[in-house]
Amino acid sequence: MSTLREVLRNRRSWFAGLLALSLPTAVLWTGTASAVGGDPATTDQYRFVTKVDVGKADSGGRSCTGALVAPRWVVTAKNCFSENGQPVAAGRPARPTRVTIARPDLTRTDTGYAVSVVELAPHPDRDVVLAKLAVPVTDVAPVRLATAAPATDSVLRVAGYGRTATEWVPDQLRTATFKVTGGDGAVLDIAGSDAQQVGPCKGDAGGPGLREVNGTVELAAITHTAKGQGGCLGSRADDPRGGTQTRVDDLGAWFGQHLNEPVLNVMVGESANMCLAMTGSSMEPRAHAIQWKCSGAADQDWQLRPRAGGLFEVRNDRSDLCLATDDGKKEPRTHVVQWHCRDGNADQNWQLTKDDRGYTELRNTYTGLCLAIENDSKENGGHVLLWHCNANLDQNWMIKSRVEGRLIRSESSSLCIGTGGATGNDTHAVLAACDNANDSEWHLRARRGSYAELRNDRSGKCLSLAGASPNRGTHVVQQPCDDGVAHQNWLVDVDANGLTKLRNQHGGYCLAIEADGKQAGAHLLQWDCNANTDQFWRL
CATH class of the missing domain: 2.80.10.50 (Trefoil (Acidic Fibroblast Growth Factor, subunit A))
Structure with missing residues (x-):
């Protein structure tokens, strides 16, 4: 069996021009080394680690490493997308970009996924970028973002597809452990577990620095630079080793701005098992809300948008109008209609309260009354109105959410x-x-x-x-x-x-x-x- 040092010496890396890549989260490890310049990853390990190919290899293309942080988003190093030293712009990448996911052995094209990138969201200050995938990858669990900074002397397991001691362009994901030796706020210094450890090398940029917290792998940082690539193919053995990683543990709010997908909701009444809809699928202001057999029609789709004070507006996805009281009335039996959405219209404010069975009460805070069905009708077209809040089943709504579809x-x-x-x-x-x-x-x-x-x-x-x-x-x-x-x-x-x-x-x-x-x-x-x-x- 090879020793760890022998494995590290044989580490492979193939990034031909970029020194660093970033990942969305980092995981800290205390186990044996098997990292960049280290051991090959198995099929089931680190399925969220990705290889990022920017442009074509025969026309100045380059490769980095990254991590899946949401079904449609990969985090990696921003510099991977820089052209001629220019800042990376938000929007479409300048070169066609493809991300390979859940394929630790790149020769196994029968496993994993290869997906195009359609959009970049660069961080304004750090060497971090989010790459949006054309197609969501739904059966690979994204890595979780860490929420605390790695401490000095803690250990990160770093993953990468970069160059090794013997290969320019390896086809195997590898991982190894590195110790955090210091840092200056946003950037961590990392060093190998012994003086002979190889890496990071070119192609490891953006690779995730991972740690394990209470049995869960987290992304704490991503590879930023290699200090000298000592031992990497093409570098001298006595060149400096180790490198730096960019922290991502404190970027939760920034990630949240991009990772949340638009959501649509269908609201099914418990009493009649019908959907909240608009009469005649109308797009006109003051059209009445009704119940109708659930059919997937667009007027049965609703957006629940937050308003001040923990309240929501209920916006119809087809008409882009909001549920309101008819003519601003406050009396019980007032019909519910759709009207132009305005934050200042108090009769469009709804308090949503879910019970322990998963049903939600929609209380109009302007009237203090609840969304109900006229006479508890079980028929198509039953009118939706406001009534005293009580335990009646026609006031219970099961809200079923899904990600909004896309136009082609x-x-x-x-x-x-x-x-x-x-x-x-x-x-x-x-x-x-x-x-x-x-x-x-x-x-x-x-x-x-x-x-x-x-x-x-x-x-x-x-x-x-x-x-x-x-x-x-x-x-x-x-x-x-x-x-x-x-x-x-x-x-x-x-x-x-x-x-x-x-x-x-x-x-x-x-x-x-x-x-x-x-x-x-x-x-x-x-x-x-x-x-x-x-x-x-x-x-």
Whole structure:
């Protein structure tokens, strides 16, 4: 069996020009070393550690390490994205960027995920950037952010895909332990566990510094610089060793500004098991709120936005209007309507109180009355009104939340992919207006490799090839989602302009518009991948 020192000497690293990368959280360890320049990580260890490839290797590209901190966000070193020494700007990366997740052995393309980056959120003062993924990765647990600074002499386990003592471009994630030797506030100095330890090396930038607290791994810092890369391939053995890491434990508020995804809510009444909706799906002010059979319609989606004093406004996602009392009345049996949202309108303020069964009471603080159903109706169209707060079931609402779907916009027509409001199997995918109708909104989820499923927000069904046919010209429809079928897998590869083709794994063709149509209702199909704009989509 190799000694730890021998393993460290054989450490691999392949970053060709960047000295540091940052991660969202750091984990402190007290166990044996197996870090940067150290031991290979196993398949199940550190699945949240990512490899970040900025640009193409044959055109001045570079690589770093990072960490998954939310399903759509990776933290890494800001300098990884710097071009010619210029500050990193918020927004689209200057070069196409791809993140590999949960793949400690990069040769195992049958494991893990490879996802494009669509947006950067750089920290204003530190070598830290958040990279937003085109497709959420939902079956890899993000690393938890630490909330306390690593103390001097504490131990961090540092992970990285960087260069080793013998390899320029390794294909294996490695980890090793480093001791915190000091620091100057935002930056920590780290040193190897013995004088011969290699690392950090190029390619380790942004790699997470991890610690374990009460059995939970936390991200405390990310790799910032390598002091001299002593022992790394291409450097002398007597060059300085060790490096620095940028703290992230005190950046919780900054992370929170970016990691929270917009959420929609469906409110289901306990008494009738129906959803809070708007009469006739109306978008007009003063339209009445009603109950209706839950159907996934956009007028049944609500945003609960905080207001002062722990109160909320209840905003309809379709109309963008807020629940209020009709004409400002305060009496019991006053009907509830939608009206222009204004913070100063007290009749739009609601107190939400959840009971131990998970049901929520919505109390209007202007009237002191609760949201209820007229005469406790069990019928479609039953009016929503205000009544004395009591234990009646028609005042209990189960709030079911989900992340808001996304529009997929055609570069050719400026219309979006929709289903025409239909929810049935084999409904054709068509061009539709890019509005807040939820049949034009989609949830993307990473599948193995570089593929993604596209799940319709209204129907819950996935974009598929009709009849599972691989043939050119096959129309695209929605069908029940099934991870095991290749005709629901779409390759997402975002370019420097923020556009992607959607290539189907089963057919090998790209999503296109029939006859390059530019009107709502035009059908979508798969066709030979080419440079036509009807094959380019903006997520």
